[in-house]
Amino acid sequence: MxxxxxxxxxxxxxxxxxxxxxxxxxxxxxxxxxxxxxxxxxxxxxxxxxxxPMQRDSKLGDRPAFTPAETRLLEADEAHQVDVGNKRTDPDAPVNAPNGLELKPSFLAAGGVVGGYTRAWLDPAHTVxxxxxxxxxxxxxxxxxxxxxxxxxxxxxxxxxxxxxxxxxxxxxxxxxxxxxxxxxxxxxxxxxxxxxxxxxxxxxxxxxxxxxxxxxxxxxxxxxxxxxxxxxxxxxxxxxxxxxxxxxxxxxxxxxxxxxxxxxxxxxxxxxxxxxxxxxxxxxxxxxxxxxxxxxxxxxxxxxxxxxxxxxxxxxxxxxxxxxxxxxxxxxxxxxxxxxxxxxxxxxxxxxxxx
Incomplete structure (x- = not known):
């Protein structure tokens, strides 16, 4: 072999x-x-x-790792997304911004113009x-x-x-x-x-x-x-x-x-x-x-x-x-x-x- x-x-x-x-x-x-x-x-x-992500944000060039500050910011933002997303959703809220939280493009794409999952239904990750x-x-x-x-x-x-x-x-x-x-x-x-x-x-x-x-x-x-x-x-x-x-x-x-x-x-x-x-x-x-x-x-x-x-x-x-x-x-x-x-x-x- x-x-x-x-x-x-x-x-x-x-x-x-x-x-x-x-x-x-x-x-x-x-x-x-x-x-x-x-x-x-x-x-x-x-x-x-x-x-x-699978592929690196082009703005980061050839950098294989985030800085400690960048990592903290990304993970803090995710914690905020979870916290806001778990709150009761106003049925009249815009599709792309329930609870005032702007959905990530990938989440929004899953629901299209009629809306899909709110953040509370998703479990993508919490850490880098x-x-x-x-x-x-x-x-x-x-x-x-x-x-x-x-x-x-x-x-x-x-x-x-x-x-x-x-x-x-x-x-x-x-x-x-x-x-x-x-x-x-x-x-x-x-x-x-x-x-x-x-x-x-x-x-x-x-x-x-x-x-x-x-x-x-x-x-x-x-x-x-x-x-x-x-x-x-x-x-x-x-x-x-x-x-x-x-x-x-x-x-x-x-x-x-x-x-x-x-x-x-x-x-x-x-x-x-x-x-x-x-x-x-x-x-x-x-x-x-x-x-x-x-x-x-x-x-x-x-x-x-x-x-x-x-x-x-x-x-x-x-x-x-x-x-x-x-x-x-x-x-x-x-x-x-x-x-x-x-x-x-x-x-x-x-x-x-x-x-x-």
Missing amino acids: KITAIAALAIPALAIAALAPFAASGQAPYKAPRTASGQPDIGGYWSNATLT WRVAGQPRTSLLTTRDGHVPPRKTAGASAAGYYSGGGEGSRDPLGSYDNPENRPLSERCIMFGGNVGPPMLPNGFYNNDYNIVQTRDAIAIQVEMVHDTRIVRLNSRHRADDMRPWFGDSIGWWEGDTLVIETNHIPQKQAFQGAWKDLTITERLTRTAKDRLRYAFTVSAPTSWDRPWGGEYEFAPMRGVIYEYACNEGNYALPGILAGARNAERDRAGAPAKGGSD
């Missing part, structure tokens, strides 16, 4: 530098407890909710993520904290969700039938959280339960209770079947669990790559209450070299309960009814409920 090249790249320079305090102080690195089968124990309930104590400005560890430019245009995951337009065989595109709707809307899966890579969604349910056995690791995410199974000391499948979450195999390198995933389906394309996409993840218990997570993205037809990111899971408060998701809620019947009316319009027939 030739994995050393990609596995080595999965430890960004910042992660290596983070070990320096141990060397300087002479303090021995944390040694994780062992399971009954002798594996480092990384199991339990963890959360990756964070105020740190630290890695070895360093408050990071982005989850990515590229120099500028951004996804590198692609060599070629990305194939949208959505080769399935787009379409339409003049002359198209499917002029209604994503509105034509249920199978053309996004997987999350259909309650099939929310790929961002379960991964790979495993990334927080900025809204809620960024919680995980890791269960270990001698031969496999199960990673369950609270969002739609997706569960990824990692086969240990196994081989990748030899066919081109592409199961949800891809084909994940794993092995232990000392106290680090290395997971390599390929065979990722097009509907789960990451940053436009899927066909030759390999994602390598590394999980290391670095303290009683910290689980270091690093990932490397490799797709030779999309990028000249691998790139990635890292963060640290923190213990979850409590356990994961059932997540209920209702397919499309009220939207799906309306979307499909609109598509049928559009078909009748093109055919010159009266819309349902209309008259001659």
